[in-house]
Amino acid sequence: MKNTLKPCDLSKFSPWLKSALTVVLLAVAGHSAALEVRFEPVTDGVFAYVGDMGPRTLANEGLNANIGLVVTAQGSVLIDSGATWESARQIHDAVRRVTTQPVRWVINTGGQDHRWLGNGYFKEQGAEILAHATAEADMRNRGNDHLVTLRTALGPRAAGTTPTLPTRWLRQPDQQLELGGVVFEFKHRGGAHTPGDMLVWLPQKKVLFSGDVVYVDRMLGVIPVSQTKSWLATFAELERLAPARIVPGHGRATDLATAQADTRDYLLALRGHMKKAVDDGVDLSSAIKTFDSTLFLRLLNAAELNSGNASRTYLELERE
DSSP: OOOOOOOOOGGGSOHHHHHHHHHHHHHHHHHHTOOOOOOEEEETTEEEEOOOSSOOOTTTTTOOSOEEEEEETTEEEEEOOOSSHHHHHHHHHHHHHHOSSOEEEEEOOSSSHHHHTTHHHHHHTTOEEEEEGGGHHHHHHHHHHHHHHHHHHHGGGGTTOOOOOOSEEEOSSEEEEEETTEEEEEEOSSOSSSTTOOEEEETTTTEEEEEEEEEOSBOOOOOTTOOHHHHHHHHHHHHHHOOSEEEEEESSOBOHHHHIIIIIHHHHHHHHHHHHHHHTTOOHHHHHHTOOOGGGTTSBTHHHHHHHHHHHHHHHHHHO
């Protein structure tokens, strides 16, 4: 006999039973839309997972960002650990589909939740976790707030997640390490989207992992801890390196010209307009309304983010 599933009509059930069935149906729906992490090759031994570019949702389990992977002869290097313990586990499963090399090192490129809240999982696996020292205060200050937001969005899927700090802090603006025979160069120029944002440069591969220094295809976010002045200084260092390929914090793996168009040019336009407004004594509301963002409205999330970006940039320039 053929089995078919029909839509469930909850109206005939009691209020209590309707509530219980709704919870079950939502749980099933959430499970069916579970996150799937797949690493795609960037160049030999280097891979990237390109995450969702929209908001944090149950379907993406808070992992609306990119993750990197470098496979060496002595172990794997993971670039960012995911937003939760569960998403970190799924990242690890995806690593195992690419290589048998264990994850020996994890690099947190900054202090945003999806860059480091998966650290607890990888620490349990014995990985050494690295980040720039300027990320520490931001991680401590905002880690619990991130977790509250994720629990609200993800419910049980956030279970097991605890803010777990890196085990090794990088303290120089330029630092080089050899991990598994591959040279990694770390560049910090005062932060960007978050204070600890740094570039991870693989000179032998000509590939750069930018973390949240570069957004392509979607509009970047200027948040209260962002510093657009040092963001541009960090971007200038990226330009000096002239990478063949860039794995951005958000959006597809890309080239320098696209990164310039989607990130640098927007920041320059924001700062240029808001500096003139501050210098001319234009009030905040008028400065936001007169900012011409036409060239950047093609970017995903522009309508939601542009006015907040403009406001925070104006306030930053008032303080400079």
